[in-house]
Amino acid sequence: CGDQRxxxxxxxxxxxxxxxxxxxxxxxxxDFPKKFLPPVYILVFIVGLAANGWGLKxxxxxxxKLGDVNVFVLNLGLADILYLLTxxxxxxxxxxxxxWIFGDVFCKVTRFCFNLNLYCSIGFLTCISVxxxxxxxxxxxxxxxxxxxxxxxxxVMVWILVSIQSLPDTFFPxxxxxxTEKCFDTTSDEYVEDYLKYSFSWTLIxxxxxxxxxxxxxxxxxxxxxxxxxxxxxxxQRSLKLLIILILLFLICYIPYHVFKxxxxxxxxxxxxxxxxxxxxxxYIAHRISRGxxxxxxxxxxxxxxHVNEDISARLRQLLQRFRQAAIQLSINTxxxxxxxxxxxxxxxxxxxx
Numbered sequence: 452c453g454d455q456r457x458x459x460x461x462x463x464x465x466x467x468x469x470x471x472x473x474x475x476x477x478x479x480x481x482d483f484p485k486k487f488l489p490p491v492y493i494l495v496f497i498v499g500l501a502a503n504g505w506g507l508k509x510x511x512x513x514x515x516k517l518g519d520v521n522v523f524v525l526n527l528g529l530a531d532i533l534y535l536l537t538x539x540x541x542x543x544x545x546x547x548x549x550x551w552i553f554g555d556v557f558c559k560v561t562r563f564c565f566n567l568n569l570y571c572s573i574g575f576l577t578c579i580s581v582x583x584x585x586x587x588x589x590x591x592x593x594x595x596x597x598x599x600x601x602x603x604x605x606x607v608m609v610w611i612l613v614s615i616q617s618l619p620d621t622f623f624p625x626x627x628x629x630x631t632e633k634c635f636d637t638t639s640d641e642y643v644e645d646y647l648k649y650s651f652s653w654t655l656i657x658x659x660x661x662x663x664x665x666x667x668x669x670x671x672x673x674x675x676x677x678x679x680x681x682x683x684x685x686x687x688q689r690s691l692k693l694l695i696i697l698i699l700l701f702l703i704c705y706i707p708y709h710v711f712k713x714x715x716x717x718x719x720x721x722x723x724x725x726x727x728x729x730x731x732x733x734x735y736i737a738h739r740i741s742r743g744x745x746x747x748x749x750x751x752x753x754x755x756x757x758h759v760n761e762d763i764s765a766r767l768r769q770l771l772q773r774f775r776q777a778a779i780q781l782s783i784n785t786x787x788x789x790x791x792x793x794x795x796x797x798x799x800x801x802x803x804x805x
Contacts, residue, residue: 522602534568
């Protein structure tokens with residue numbers, strides 16, 4: 452799982468610290484990911500594939516109406532699908548007792564797809580935020596500039612930039628030197644110091660700066676809409692809902708992952724230097740939980756579709772209305788059938804008595 456400090460969860464290590472005091476290392480619960488991650492991956496795979504597939508299908512049917520923001524929504528869905536297709540291999544990995552049977556190259560491909568999905572999602576959410584900010588707060592300046600062709604160019608640039616940021620990760624070893632059946636999401640302990648530096652800069656560029664831009668844009672949009680007296684109430688509600696969805700995505704998926712990932716790498720560096728901390732095991736478990744939570748972004752991103760694309764929202768409302776009508780009709784038919792059976796039973800009893 453990107454951590455090879457010990458092979459057992461029942462061993463306490465003792466290292467001499469720099470002050471010559473003896474420090475006991477708390478045991479690491481390496482069995483936790485095998486129990487927690489597979490159910491999460493199964494849920495994300497089923498829900499994410501269904502939701503993103505339906506969303507992309509709706510965009511395909513409305514291709515002629517494809518607007519500037521919808522180009523980013525389309526790319527957001529494609530990034531999610533790319534990651535979701537790698538989840539079955541990770542399920543096999545954890546169900547098989549963390550034994551990777553698909554080779555080192557495909558291990559790096561799987562991890563690369565995860566990083567590509569994560570940071571492309573953040574990038575396209577940032578693009579959507581900037582476009583909506585310009586369209587609402589500066590409509591005159593944005594008029595004629597927010598075109599489909601420019602959206603396509605920006606999308607290609609996002610894919611390229613994220614690929615460049617993620618590419619160095621593939622050069623770090625994903626298996627320890629003494630084991631070939633592992634697939635680390637970071638790297639082995641031999642290179643953990645260098646990976647921590649890379650991860651910290653990656654977090655700052657790939658997550659920190661886009662997050663500030665995204666939240667800043669929507670914060671300004673909400674403030675702008677609330678200050679205007681003649682604001683469309685529907686537009687205000689949609690913008691507020693989208694801001695809440697983005698805040699939830701960042702609070703649930705993105706922030707915990709980046710915080711605990713870097714803390715876990717730091718704890719591994721300290722462990723390698725024979726410095727043990729009481730919080731090491733807690734950070735490891737928190738990182739594994741955040742690893743599961745960050746994969747939820749592929750299942751939660753379709754919520755953005757509903758508040759960006761009006762056609763998809765309308766189609767969903769129609770679909771829900773049909774389900775509701777079908778459920779009501781089924782209930783009526785069931786009650787009618789029960790009544791007929793009861794009446795028929797009484798009639799048969801009367802005839803039998805005669």
